[in-house]
Amino acid sequence: MKQNKITLVTSGVLLLIFLCMLFTFQVRQTEVAVVTTFGRYSRSVTEAGFQWRLPWPVQKVYWFDNRLQTFESKIDQLTTGDQISLVISVYLGWRVTNPKLFLESFNGDITKAEQTLEPIARNAKSVLGSYRFGDLVSTNQAELKFDQIEKEMFEAVQAQTKSNYGLTIESLGIKQLNLPDSITTIVFERMKKERETLVSIYQSEGDREGKNIKAKADAAANAIIARANADAETIIGEAEQKAAQFYAQFEKNPELAKFLLDLKAVKQSLKEHASLILGPQTPPFNLLNVATNNSSSSTR
Amino acid sequence: MERNIQPIGVINACALLVAGVISAILARYAGAATGMVGVVFLALGFLVAAVSYFQMRLEERERLEKLEFDELKKSRSASALFTEDAETFTARRSREQFERFFLPIFTALLFLTQAGAAWWLSKTLPKAEPPKLNAATMALALYALFALILFLLGKYSSSLARLEGQRLLRPGAGYLMLGAFMSGLAATSEAATLCDFPKVDLYVAYGLGVVLAFTAVETLVGLVLEIYRPRVKGQAARLLYESRLIGLLGQPRGLITTAAQALDYQFGFKVSDTWIFKFLKEAVLLIILLQLGALFFSTTFVIIDPNEQGLLEHFGRQGGGRATLEPGFHFKWPWPIDKVYRHQTRQIRSFTVGEQPDSDAANERTVLWTKPHFKRGEGESSESPGMLVASRSQTTQTNKNEKPVPANILTVSIPFQYQITNLVDWAYQHSDPDQLLQKLANREVIRYLVNVDMDSIMSDNRLAAAEEIRRRVQERANEAKLGVNIVFAGLQDIHPPLGNKQTQVAASFEQVFSAKQQKQTNILHWQAYAARTIPAAQAKATNIISEAYNTALSKVTLAEGQSARFTNQMAAYQASPSVYTSRTYLETLAQSLAPANKYVLMATNTQDVLNLNLEENIRGDLLNRIVAPPEMNKAATNR
Numbered sequence: 001m002k003q004n005k006i007t008l009v010t011s012g013v014l015l016l017i018f019l020c021m022l023f024t025f026q027v028r029q030t031e032v033a034v035v036t037t038f039g040r041y042s043r044s045v046t047e048a049g050f051q052w053r054l055p056w057p058v059q060k061v062y063w064f065d066n067r068l069q070t071f072e073s074k075i076d077q078l079t080t081g082d083q084i085s086l087v088i089s090v091y092l093g094w095r096v097t098n099p100k101l102f103l104e105s106f107n108g109d110i111t112k113a114e115q116t117l118e119p120i121a122r123n124a125k126s127v128l129g130s131y132r133f134g135d136l137v138s139t140n141q142a143e144l145k146f147d148q149i150e151k152e153m154f155e156a157v158q159a160q161t162k163s164n165y166g167l168t169i170e171s172l173g174i175k176q177l178n179l180p181d182s183i184t185t186i187v188f189e190r191m192k193k194e195r196e197t198l199v200s201i202y203q204s205e206g207d208r209e210g211k212n213i214k215a216k217a218d219a220a221a222n223a224i225i226a227r228a229n230a231d232a233e234t235i236i237g238e239a240e241q242k243a244a245q246f247y248a249q250f251e252k253n254p255e256l257a258k259f260l261l262d263l264k265a266v267k268q269s270l271k272e273h274a275s276l277i278l279g280p281q282t283p284p285f286n287l288l289n290v291a292t293n294n295s296s297s298s299t300r
Numbered sequence: 301m302e303r304n305i306q307p308i309g310v311i312n313a314c315a316l317l318v319a320g321v322i323s324a325i326l327a328r329y330a331g332a333a334t335g336m337v338g339v340v341f342l343a344l345g346f347l348v349a350a351v352s353y354f355q356m357r358l359e360e361r362e363r364l365e366k367l368e369f370d371e372l373k374k375s376r377s378a379s380a381l382f383t384e385d386a387e388t389f390t391a392r393r394s395r396e397q398f399e400r401f402f403l404p405i406f407t408a409l410l411f412l413t414q415a416g417a418a419w420w421l422s423k424t425l426p427k428a429e430p431p432k433l434n435a436a437t438m439a440l441a442l443y444a445l446f447a448l449i450l451f452l453l454g455k456y457s458s459s460l461a462r463l464e465g466q467r468l469l470r471p472g473a474g475y476l477m478l479g480a481f482m483s484g485l486a487a488t489s490e491a492a493t494l495c496d497f498p499k500v501d502l503y504v505a506y507g508l509g510v511v512l513a514f515t516a517v518e519t520l521v522g523l524v525l526e527i528y529r530p531r532v533k534g535q536a537a538r539l540l541y542e543s544r545l546i547g548l549l550g551q552p553r554g555l556i557t558t559a560a561q562a563l564d565y566q567f568g569f570k571v572s573d574t575w576i577f578k579f580l581k582e583a584v585l586l587i588i589l590l591q592l593g594a595l596f597f598s599t600t601f602v603i604i605d606p607n608e609q610g611l612l613e614h615f616g617r618q619g620g621g622r623a624t625l626e627p628g629f630h631f632k633w634p635w636p637i638d639k640v641y642r643h644q645t646r647q648i649r650s651f652t653v654g655e656q657p658d659s660d661a662a663n664e665r666t667v668l669w670t671k672p673h674f675k676r677g678e679g680e681s682s683e684s685p686g687m688l689v690a691s692r693s694q695t696t697q698t699n700k701n702e703k704p705v706p707a708n709i710l711t712v713s714i715p716f717q718y719q720i721t722n723l724v725d726w727a728y729q730h731s732d733p734d735q736l737l738q739k740l741a742n743r744e745v746i747r748y749l750v751n752v753d754m755d756s757i758m759s760d761n762r763l764a765a766a767e768e769i770r771r772r773v774q775e776r777a778n779e780a781k782l783g784v785n786i787v788f789a790g791l792q793d794i795h796p797p798l799g800n801k802q803t804q805v806a807a808s809f810e811q812v813f814s815a816k817q818q819k820q821t822n823i824l825h826w827q828a829y830a831a832r833t834i835p836a837a838q839a840k841a842t843n844i845i846s847e848a849y850n851t852a853l854s855k856v857t858l859a860e861g862q863s864a865r866f867t868n869q870m871a872a873y874q875a876s877p878s879v880y881t882s883r884t885y886l887e888t889l890a891q892s893l894a895p896a897n898k899y900v901l902m903a904t905n906t907q908d909v910l911n912l913n914l915e916e917n918i919r920g921d922l923l924n925r926i927v928a929p930p931e932m933n934k935a936a937t938n939r
Contacts, residue, residue: 010589018441018444021437021440021441021494022437022441026615026616026636027616028613028616029613029616029617029618029728030727030728030731031616047617048613048615048616048617048618049615049616049617050615050616056437056438057438060434061434062434063433063434065731067728067729067730067731068729068730068731068736068780069731069732070730070731070732070735070736070739072739091739091743093736093780133706133707134706136688136750137688137689137690137706137707137750137751138690138706138750138751139690139691139751139752139753141751144750144751146747146750146751147747171780173739173740173742173743174743174746174747175739175742175743175746176742176746177687177688177746177750178686178687178688179688179707179709184709185803187707187708187709188709188797188803188805189803191708191709191796191805191808192803192804192805192808195805195808195809195811195812196808196811198812198815199808199811199812199815200815202812202815202816202818202819203815203818203819205819206815206818206819206820206821206822206823207822209819209822209823209826210822210823210825210826211826212826213823213826213827213829213830214826214829214830216830217826217829217830217831217833217834218833220830220833220834220837221833221834221836221837222837224834224837224838224840224841225837225840225841225844227841228840228841228842228843228844228845229844231841231844231845231848232844232845232847232848233848235845235848235849235851235852236848236851236852236855238852239851239852239853239855239856240852240855242852242855242856242859243855243856243858243859243860244859245859246856246859246860246862246863247859247862247863248863249863249866249867250863250866252870253866253870253873253874256866256869256870256873257866259881259884260866260869260884263884263885263888266888266889266892267888267891267892270892270893270896271892273896274895274896274897275896275897275898275899276893276896276897276898276899277899277900277901278898278899278900278901279900279901280900280901283882283885283886284886284889284890285900288900
């Protein structure tokens with residue numbers, strides 16, 4: 001009896017749950033739903049919460065995520081207005097805003113929706129064709145039109161998707177911006193050359209500055225020496241002048257002074273390795289003359 | 301015994317077929333892996349039930365034939381018209397043929413089917429996609445219905461087989477019961493899918509696949525054993541295609557009874573009669589219900605961990621004032637009215653824009669420009685294209701004919717770190733906020749770099765640039781309502797690209813640095829020269845001056861001395877002019893002529909040509925030092 005009661009209660013509860021499952025559904029905060037009756041659209045549910053329904057196969061419920069989806073386009077190559085190739089990809093932020101239309105357009109399949117967005121995004125990228133490369137990459141803030149280009153792409157995508165897809169594009173941004181491989185190599189080459197130029201600039205600057213410093217130092221040193229030499233000349237000149245005052249003394253007896261100077265000169269000149277050939281008249285050798293006459297010995 | 305079991309056999313086979321076909325469609329529609337495996341069992345069950353039905357018919361025919369023969373025998377007992385010829389019992393013969401040939405072949409085929417199905421499942425199950433949510437409710441309902449029908453049929457057939465000894469009903473009944481449990485399991489896994497546990501379906505399917513493989517092994521073993529079984533006449537052959545395993549699985553009660561009997565046997569008393577065993581047997585349902593109740597009760601509260609926040613949803617709606625649950629204990633309405641989604645918000649998350657750091661190189665302690673240190677996917681070139689950076693030197697170039705690409709390329713790897721500050725925005729505004737944030741950050745980095753001078757960002761401007769990028773990403777994230785706080789953006793790893801084999805860009809950048817250093821070195825070298833030269837010149841100048849002073853001093857002093865001496869000499873001269881002159885003359889001559897070689901020519905009146913060798917005596921010094929004998933000295937003087 002007791003066993004039966006439990007069985008009864010259990011099956012009652014199970015039946016209740018089963019019925020709830022068949023006749024109700026929930027829509028989460030992050031979802032919107034579309035209810036169809038025998039395949040025909042009957043209502044959209046955009047408010048989260050508890051909802052009634054008729055069981056399958058009468059009514060069918062489709063749930064869609066109503067949060068912002070991010071979609072990244074393929075990377076493709078484009079040329080700017082001044083014929084420079086670029087590799088670019090963009091991302092889109094989009095959201096299901098009209099669930100009915102979204103269900104009809106894509107069968108409620110997000111992957112399918114993104115496949116449809118791909119060519120649209122690609123088309124929008126061709127906006128680049130009317131800009132120069134310098135509008136995209138430039139140190140000059142005034143010249144840069146990066147934001148404007150993005151905005152134009154965004155507007156192009158928005159215009160395309162406004163009415164027929166049941167979704168709204170809310171944002172667009174450039175995800176990748178590169179140069180194709182071949183150009184990359186050229187840029188590398190140029191960067192390298194630039195660096196090499198810098199290297200030579202630095203080298204010559206170093207040389208120039210070094211030489212400058214050297215020349216300045218040399219000039220300064222020379223000036224100092226020259227100055228010193230000049231000063232020395234002055235000093236010696238002054239000394240000579242002073243000495244001359246003393247030598248004025250010689251004027252008192254020029255004969256003697258001359259004699260003494262002659263003597264001094266003789267003394268100076270005979271200082272070393274001198275050979276003298278003297279006549280017998282030269283004093284004091286004239287003494288010899290007297291002696292030889294007396295002894296009559298001959299010498300060659 | 302006399303009951304005709306054929307209709308039941310037909311019903312069983314048909315039920316299995318119908319259930320099999322419908323659940324095949326259902327499993328395909330709902331993407332239920334468990335359902336798919338169930339279909340395999342149902343199909344096998346159908347085959348087995350069909351064969352056993354065929355066997356039933358043969359046995360029935362044989363019975364009728366025997367009855368007929370017995371009656372004939374009774375009426376014409378005396379007559380020898382009917383002998384027990386082999387030809388007489390055609391039905392029995394065909395049954396025997398059936399048992400001898402058809403059954404082993406069928407069993408072998410059955411084994412092949414089972415093994416093949418197990419192999420197929422092992423191939424397909426790993427690729428199975430999670431079951432579809434929108435069909436789950438319907439699948440659950442239908443599976444539950446099948447479970448009920450198959451269970452009733454199976455229960456009836458198995459009771460009949462047990463009570464009346466209808467062995468031919470047993471295999472079909474076993475499969476029916478199994479089919480019922482399978483459908484039950486499929487329904488449970490669908491329910492699990494509804495409760496956000498889509499993995500359960502796959503695990504259950506794996507389990508059942510293993511059971512199928514075991515069944516195949518059992519069939520094979522049975523087949524082999526059958527060959528070596530002693531043939532005892534009169535003993536009814538066991539049904540080859542009947543699986544004991546499936547029989548057991550189909551009747552879990554039987555399992556318990558068997559276990560109880562084993563226990564009884566082991567302990568020597570009737571364990572199965574003890575009160576506790578009886579109580580357990582009675583209460584087993586209640587216990588299960590209590591368990592379920594406890595499980596349900598446990599959904600009325602939630603405990604949020606310290607590093608988490610929870611999002612409460614009431615019938616899917618954001619839960620009013622209690623939208624986010626802070627760490628701690630919280631009451632809520634039971635499942636499925638209130639649901640809580642946990643998010644680890646306090647954790648610092650990070651991602652990298654640009655080159656992804658190579659985890660293999662993470663152990664290396666030095667990061668060099670000229671050495672690749674980023675992760676490479678297979679087939680990727682050694683260096684992926686870096687990011688475009690404007691260049692001041694190039695943009696100023698206004699040559700219109702020649703079009704250089706006025707940009708530089710830098711290898712960039714910028715780590716970002718962030719925290720979720722507003723969970724509601726983070727979770728409810730974006731399907732993949734993490735990805736969106738990364739893309740935003742990527743866009744901002746590109747945007748920043750195209751408008752900045754390469755040389756400045758790589759040198760003094762680095763920190764300011766990092767802060768600027770962080771600020772811009774934060775701004776963008778706020779605009780997009782991401783509810784995050786960007787904690788950090790690091791610009792450490794931004795450097796010239798490695799280049800390729802021919803163009804070593806990074807290396808050339810390093811050369812610039814070395815050239816800079818070289819320049820500095822050069823300047824310093826000449827500065828040192830200057831520092832050395834000028835003091836040296838100054839020293840030399842001082843020297844010259846002091847020398848000049850010396851010379852001057854000595855000149856003056858000398859003149860002074862000479863003049864003083866002259867004054868004295870003059871006095872002496874005036875006293876006796878001729879004597880003084882002769883004296884000083886001879887004094888000087890004697891002094892001066894002492895070391896000189898002297899030749900005195902005595903003959904002044906001769907006209908001879910004198911030939912004098914005035915060559916200096918090389919060894920004069922040496923000769924002078926020799927103390928010569930007086931004759932020699934005289935000779936020398938005379939010469």
